[in-house]
Amino acid sequence: MAISRSLLLLPFLLVAIAAGCAVIAHASDASVPVVLAHKKVSLERLKSGSEQVTVSIDLYNEGSTTAYDVSLNDDTWSKDVFEVVSGATTKTWEKLDPGASVSHSFVLKSDVKGVFQGSPAVVKFRVPTKAALQEAFSSPVRPLDILAERPPEKKFEWVSCTYKPKFIYAPLLNVPYFVPARPNNSHANGSSNSACSHFSISQKVYWTASHCFPHAD
Structure with a gap:
């Protein structure tokens, strides 16, 4: 009789053990760095007729531990379309503490007309408790309409007063x-x-x- 009761309680015991393991796993995951990357792109038409592309990427550590050997890679810009004017498409930091943020930007130039779809930047970092590098991706960016026809800006004209x-x-x-x-x-x-x-x-x-x-x- 006692054995049958134990068999009846066994499924509930297994569920409790599984739930406990899930809580422990969640707690261990919460103690790792959580690196978020936000990517922004802006266009500006130059007087020379070229399109200037300014790329800015912000990294945030929303986790509770430090991320080490942080690297940022955004070199997916086609060299046939874009030319690096200033800065670099890659950047590294020694570490990123919890709650800290860093930024990186670079400037491109293009003389090729058309729509270009940029790719998310790749962020890699090291966690002391894990051997493999952790990987994250930045937010996506909208398609870039390079050298698109834009309506002329309306300018205010000053009327001279004769009084x-x-x-x-x-x-x-x-x-x-x-x-x-x-x-x-x-x-x-x-x-x-x-x-x-x-x-x-x-x-x-x-x-x-x-x-x-x-x-x-």
Whole structure:
């Protein structure tokens, strides 16, 4: 009878052991470096007509232990299409501590028109508890439309203003008033019958674009 009860409990015991092993395995995996790589690419049209490609890659260690002998490789850019202008497509770091981040960038140039699909960068690092190198990949990038036809940018045009500053003098207040005025062509031609605005402070003051004089009622 006791043996039969033991046989009935055996499946539950095996499940408990398997669950415990899974928890231990998960705990051991959580104690290793978790290296994430984010890759960004930007395009800029040069005055020479070439396309400049700027590549930037950020590495983050989201794990709880240090990653050693970290290497970054992003040399999948076709040499028939792209030319390295500055920087290098590979980079190494001695280590990457938990919570730390590093960045690397380089610049390419292309004179070949067309759509190019870039590949993720490859990151390799060493874990002290494992003999084999660990490998990770960066985030993918969108297809690059090299030397694509782009609509011209709209530019704001500055319209020159023809107004000139003039001063109006109020005799009773002795305060100059700064008023913008448009040049009066009829006055410039010697006409004395031109219409003008007036300003009244106990005494009317008539003004044109070029003269200001008091007028008695």
